[in-house]
Amino acid sequence: MDAAIARTEEALQATPEDHPDLAWRLNQLGIHLSSRYERTGNFRDLEAAIARAEAALEATPEDDPGRASWLNNLGNLLCTRYERTGNLQDLEAAIAKQLWRQHQRTTLIEQRG
Secondary structure, eight states, X not given: OHHHHHHHHHHHHTSOTXXXXXXXXXXXXXXXXXXXXHHHOOHHHHHHHHHHHHHHHHXXXXXXXXXXXXXXXXXXXXXXXXXXXXXXXXXXXXXXXXXXXXXXXXXXXXXXO
């Protein structure tokens, strides 16, 4: 897992801010960090995973079909942090992300007609 995280971080460092794969790479790093958190319980990995998921959202246009996946991942991470800390704001944010994800999916389905 450490090697996967290191390689993904290297790929991110080599990725220009306007590159179309930036959000995907940020999201992948968040997934790797989350997996390591699940194995080790190191809260810093969970915090870093949330930061990468948020960065992936920021790097993704509102109308991008991949945005729903990034919202889902961030919502799951916030829920995990809520389970660990009991911070109700994390649970509320997780619910909001999931609702927004559902809205985006519904909108995409309607657009495809």
